[in-house]
Amino acid sequence: MNRITIDEQYCKGCRICIDQCPKDVLEISTTRNPKGYLIPHAVRSEDCIGCMLCEMICPDMAITVEVSNNEK
Amino acid sequence: MHPIAEKYLRKSALPTIFCPGCGHGTVLNSFLRVVDDLGIMDDLSLVGGIGCSSWVPVFVNADTIHTLHGRAIAAATGLKLAQPERTVVVFSGDGDCIGIGGNHFIHACRRNIDMTVVMMDNHIYGMTGGQLAPTTPFHSKTQTSPHGNPEIPFDACKVAVAAGATYVARWTCGHPRELARAIKEGIQHKGFSFIQAVSQCPTQAGRYIYGLADPAEMVKMVKENSVRLARAEKMSPEELEGKMVVGKLYEEQGKPELAESIYAMMKGRKG
Numbered sequence A: 001m002n003r004i005t006i007d008e009q010y011c012k013g014c015r016i017c018i019d020q021c022p023k024d025v026l027e028i029s030t031t032r033n034p035k036g037y038l039i040p041h042a043v044r045s046e047d048c049i050g051c052m053l054c055e056m057i058c059p060d061m062a063i064t065v066e067v068s069n070n071e072k
Numbered sequence B: 001m002h003p004i005a006e007k008y009l010r011k012s013a014l015p016t017i018f019c020p021g022c023g024h025g026t027v028l029n030s031f032l033r034v035v036d037d038l039g040i041m042d043d044l045s046l047v048g049g050i051g052c053s054s055w056v057p058v059f060v061n062a063d064t065i066h067t068l069h070g071r072a073i074a075a076a077t078g079l080k081l082a083q084p085e086r087t088v089v090v091f092s093g094d095g096d097c098i099g100i101g102g103n104h105f106i107h108a109c110r111r112n113i114d115m116t117v118v119m120m121d122n123h124i125y126g127m128t129g130g131q132l133a134p135t136t137p138f139h140s141k142t143q144t145s146p147h148g149n150p151e152i153p154f155d156a157c158k159v160a161v162a163a164g165a166t167y168v169a170r171w172t173c174g175h176p177r178e179l180a181r182a183i184k185e186g187i188q189h190k191g192f193s194f195i196q197a198v199s200q201c202p203t204q205a206g207r208y209i210y211g212l213a214d215p216a217e218m219v220k221m222v223k224e225n226s227v228r229l230a231r232a233e234k235m236s237p238e239e240l241e242g243k244m245v246v247g248k249l250y251e252e253q254g255k256p257e258l259a260e261s262i263y264a265m266m267k268g269r270k271g
Helices: A016-020 A054-059 B004-008 B021-037 B054-058 B070-082 B094-100 B103-112 B156-163 B175-187 B200-210 B215-225 B258-270
Strands: A003-006 A027-033 A038-042 A065-068 B043-046 B061-066 B087-094 B115-121 B168-174 B193-197 B225-230 B244-251
Touching: A003 A038, A016 A027, A016 A054, A016 B215, A038 B258, A054 A065, A054 B021, A054 B175, B004 B021, B021 B070, B021 B115, B021 B175, B021 B193, B043 B070, B043 B115, B054 B061, B054 B087, B061 B070, B061 B156, B070 B087, B070 B094, B070 B103, B070 B115, B070 B258, B087 B094, B094 B103, B094 B115, B094 B156, B103 B115, B103 B156, B103 B193, B156 B168, B156 B193, B156 B244, B168 B175, B168 B215, B175 B193, B175 B244, B200 B215, B215 B225
Parallel strands: B043 B061, B043 B087, B087 B115, B115 B193, B168 B193, B225 B244
Antiparallel strands: A003 A065, A027 A038, B168 B244
């Protein structure tokens, strides 16, 4: 399963990643970061296909996707 | 934070000054991937003018010049001629590059000096409060055109091709992978490379021009409005109305490059 980590310190809660994900893996959470932004979290990591679009489009470079290769 | 960002960003300048959802961050993201891919960090010089977009060089831990408004390309020309072995990348906004610095831009294209100019086009002067820019769409309302823009906007890519640039590409922040590829090709290309990165400004352009304050909606809109070059060639001018053609629009190899010509001339004189 691919692991998606979101850095709470740098995320500004713009939600572009949620909108761009082709598999709807990410969703907005109810937790706020120290700056008061609602941050997204990966609710369906098992659906992630590792396209890295969220990671590449994130304006604050807060998302890291680790693709696992041992899965078929 | 992403490992690439950890490696190349200036920690003291973070977090970025960009508003939530600003497309300039995506351009920075794509650019850092190219730097990592090519391993050019040691001989990289970044130049920025004034504006939100010109803050991009400030965040990267490379040699940086932050110049006067519109004079980024002028400063970069001097830098490239003094140290021709360096990789020079200019980050500029639409107002900075083709509005205030339009003259420098046209002449840098004409001279075909080996540098890469990334113009982040958000259709407005974002930092100063949303004034009319040379790329603002016709009839759209801004702070300085409350009854609609009476001017026809610039097509920066056509200007670059006409002025003599040898690599011209246009992508949007909704196409981060393609944008990174274009920046990579631009850096590797010998000669003047111009990349127009159509970016979203949810704070100024979003609220006043498009009536969309949601950055995710703006990315979707920009993406839907763009047509890839291969598809655009099959479309009629009526179908292309209001659309934006994205892709590698022009490439030319073998045109004499300014720094090389100057140094060859100097060598000839001495010898």
